[in-house]
Amino acid sequence: MSNVSANSEYVSYLDHHGKYKGIMSWIMATDHKRIALLYMYSIMTFFIIGVVLGIMMKLEMLTPGETIMKAKMYNSVFTLHGILMIFMVVIPGLSAVFGNFFLPIHIGAKDVSFPKLNRFSWWIFVVGSIMAVLSQVLKDGPPDTGWTFYAPYSTTTSSNVIMATAAAFVLGFSSILTGLNFIVTIHQLRAPGMKFFNMPLFPWALYATAWIQLLATPVIGITLLMLIAERAFHIGFFDPALGGDPLLFQHLFWIYSHPAVYVMMLPAMGVITEIIPTFCQRQIYGYKAVAVSSLAIAGVGFLVWGHHMYTSGMSDTARWFFSLLTFIVAVPSAIKVFNWITTMYKGSIDVKPPFLYALAFIFLFIIGGTTGLLLGSVATNVQVHDTAFVVAHFHYIIFGGMGFAFFAAIHYWLPKMYGRMYDFKMANIGLVINFIGFNLLYFPQFVIGIQGMPRRYFDYPAKFQPAQLVSSIGGFILVTGLIIMIYTLVKGARKGAPAPANPWRGSTLEWQIPSPPSVENFDEEPVIKENPYDYK
């Protein structure tokens, strides 16, 4: 399976099954690399379901009025799409898959600090996911509140809100435990000589992410418990009919859910920060600035939640304050973009699929980020609040950002994870189709959003028809690209040519060990370099 099989010490983690055989050797695995693959398979499954739901919405929006489903059904579809994609795909996505796999290797460790807790995190992730799916099929009907569960609708609708919120609660617990594990791992298990500022920047991003997971997730936990209690006992925390305060729910919800956006984005930025130096064969520009900007984003990100609520009823003072903070949080993000681009200057650039995905990420992230500033300023926000403009901005950040970073990561690290290469030409074709499909799908939403197309509506006036048509066509092109991409990757992982240990001439530790890694990652003590991006 590998080019180093001559070494008798070496056993690939894929072949070593420990105490259990067959499928149990995966379910009972405590090896961070096996757990990472478990997460990846489950997350990809939910991603595919989420994409199918997305395409159903695009079919519905093809023509005004009812096309393939009724309004109520449409509400359930976008709710499930949101819950799946947010709580089960993008929040765990990068940190649970690539964080689990590469964080220990990047810092020269054999595993995370609490391997059994890591396995437990995946188990409860699965339990939470099953609950989310159950909420769709139980007798009261699928929840139709949107993934935000806004009160008072969520406290009064007859659908399965309790099950869906309980699922989100359990999934949050899994996220907390992963974050806890990563923080302890980074503090305790760095190899001798690996100081904080010798770490690669992906662990830095994961470190900042883990603190958000740890400190923000309990707030949504208690909020969802209060929502459940409200539904069960009609307490009146949030329902104005009972004298409650729906704004309170929004505040509590966004105190978590805005930082959660950085749980999605920070690891994505970390991935891009790994890929760009490798394919430019050049030291990252401004190492410390990139490292510290991760912490800055995490810190300031806690204080900007009010920008989701400009039109909900807040004092002017609160609105300009949240607006100011929103502009401030854009600064460290912009620092990263500046540093990525500067790293390429005078580099010897090797145009391979991971690098192209990273470029696509930067392009889409700049569009998503700058439209975020339009939304962050109070005056324009009032105009486009709750329109398709927000949908487009959000998808440019989450799909164009986190999604494309996930694709970049999988193209970058697949040779290491499976010890096999994929077909570059097919990967590039997939990339181009994905990129075109993505922009066709979401860019028209900016335009009709400014013109007044509300989000979450299953109907629209005829004047939006052309844009909706382009958007739907974009959706189908994107799905085609995704199919090509997944096919190429699966084929590569199963039957590709054996990958060398360091196919991209990378300098971080994962490229110094065989592909796929051995069970304990490092059969010899790793040599820790002063500078993780040491290209000569």
Place this chain on the structure above:
Amino acid sequence: MSQHTAHIEEHRDDEASKLGMWLFIFTELLLFGGLFLVYSIFRMQYPVEFRECSLELSVTIGAINTVVLLFSSMTVAMSMTAIQKNDMKKALLYIGVTLFCAAIFLVNKYFEWSGKFHHGLYPGSELMKLLDRGHHLYFSLYFFMTGLHALHIIIGMTLLFVCFFKMKKQSIHSQDYVLLENSALYWHLVDLIWIFLFPLMYLIS
């Protein structure tokens, strides 16, 4: 292949375990933090009603429970000291006392709650629905917060029970007591939350 097996089981890092527990305690504080936030917002809106309701609670039972919990925090700390000095008998005794105190706390809580239930005052009851806003919110928060706290008492007791049996089996001893230390940390957290709950619920009249 044998050199690859069980490296995880052999690996022991007490510092990591303690750091992990501290981080988990942060999450617990934020969990309750959300409730304290909601409490303070509604108390600001209904100061008079909250004061009236707190008259319904028995300050005596609340005070007894506070003393009991503080005492149990002391005994769990004494058990830690004893195990560090390799005095297993005393360590076991003090854990036993801690568990006994926890049980007293829950019994008192049971009587308090069942008294309220007896008067038809429980979440979702007809009487609760008839109450006006401030009273309804106070009692809802009271049941929610003390209920969640009681759940944490039970979790803490379970942890201490596990420690108790592990100490009997000698798998927790003077050289390896990080589980006891973490359970004690957790127990102090449960105590600390009560220190805030008691004045906010009982002493605002």
